[in-house]
Amino acid sequence: MNVLNSGKVFYLQQSIQRTIVLLLLLWISIANAFAVEKLPLVQLNYQNKELKLLRAEITENIKQAGYLNAGKIQWRRYIVKKEDNFFMIMAKVMLDHDTLSSVNSLASLWDLEPGDEWLLPNTRGIAVRMQTERAAEKYKIPAYAIVNVPGKAGYVFLPGISLHPDERTYFNLATFLRPVAGRLSSGFGKRKDPFEKKERFHKGIDIACPIGSQVVASAAGKVEFAGRKGGYGVTVIINHGNGYRSLYGHLSKVKIKKGATVKRGETIALSGNTGASTGPHLHFEIHREGKPRRPDFKGHYSTGK
Ligand SMILES: [Zn+2]
Numbered sequence: 001m002n003v004l005n006s007g008k009v010f011y012l013q014q015s016i017q018r019t020i021v022l023l024l025l026l027w028i029s030i031a032n033a034f035a036v037e038k039l040p041l042v043q044l045n046y047q048n049k050e051l052k053l054l055r056a057e058i059t060e061n062i063k064q065a066g067y068l069n070a071g072k073i074q075w076r077r078y079i080v081k082k083e084d085n086f087f088m089i090m091a092k093v094m095l096d097h098d099t100l101s102s103v104n105s106l107a108s109l110w111d112l113e114p115g116d117e118w119l120l121p122n123t124r125g126i127a128v129r130m131q132t133e134r135a136a137e138k139y140k141i142p143a144y145a146i147v148n149v150p151g152k153a154g155y156v157f158l159p160g161i162s163l164h165p166d167e168r169t170y171f172n173l174a175t176f177l178r179p180v181a182g183r184l185s186s187g188f189g190k191r192k193d194p195f196e197k198k199e200r201f202h203k204g205i206d207i208a209c210p211i212g213s214q215v216v217a218s219a220a221g222k223v224e225f226a227g228r229k230g231g232y233g234v235t236v237i238i239n240h241g242n243g244y245r246s247l248y249g250h251l252s253k254v255k256i257k258k259g260a261t262v263k264r265g266e267t268i269a270l271s272g273n274t275g276a277s278t279g280p281h282l283h284f285e286i287h288r289e290g291k292p293r294r295p296d297f298k299g300h301y302s303t304g305k
Pocket of ligand 1: 186202204205206282283284
């Protein structure tokens with residue numbers, strides 16, 4: 001075989017390998033989606049068989065010293081109802097704050113809506129986006145105790161581990177300030193897009209305020225972006241660590257530079273009406289692990305300035 005041919009064969013082999021890998025990944029993601037759908041459903045009444053089982057298993061599993069055998073970890077689903085709140089679900093399913101918030105990537109105690117589907121493991125622990133080996137090393141637990149989180153590619157569940165206290169504070173949103181004084185003019189979630197006249201998902205909240213209002217850092221962090229960003233207009237993004245970021249859009253003037261470290265409540269910009277905006281307001285987003293979450297300040301309804 002000459003060099004040219006062997007090159008072709010090599011290329012062919014490579015593309016076959018790539019196709020196989022892609023098909024495998026596709027299969028895994030489809031299998032994952034179905035796996036979640038098939039999990040037993042829990043209802044929050046004490047007569048529900050699955051809830052009884054879940055509570056019994058959790059009682060048993062948390063009694064055991066050390067880590068569970070990964071084979072014993074079972075998952076169930078719960079569909080959030082209108083009358084629910086975080087603490088009620090927590091009490092009924094006997095899981096804790098850290099387990100529910102990390103497994104379901106909730107940004108705050110108020111990050112729940114009827115119809116949301118939650119995953120419930122039968123022991124307490126946390127979910128992290130990390131490879132098993134790396135998680136075993138970082139959290140000092142045996143790799144055999146770690147399991148994948150069904151339907152959440154890249155996430156592993158670490159039984160018996162708690163959140164870092166900082167992350168818990170973030171979750172309680174005690175850390176986040178309201179970034180500007182003003183009236184909430186549009187909430188988080190589905191709404192009619194004012195430009196396209198069709199349903200769209202509003203990834204943050206809008207706070208109506210006169211152009212030039214002082215916008216403050218909702219929490220301490222590092223400025224990751226400061227400049228123009230498409231429809232967002234003049235924008236600032238702050239990385240707060242622990243997987244949290246906040247975004248401030250439609251600004252008129254940026255007062256800090258990319259890379260700067262900012263304190264909570266420090267002025268970072270002046271509000272405006274830049275980008276795809278229908279009137280002067282601040283568009284504000286909170287992201288956890290790359291996903292927009294509901295910025296809600298109930299109970300912590302403080303204004304920065
Ligand atoms: Zn907005």
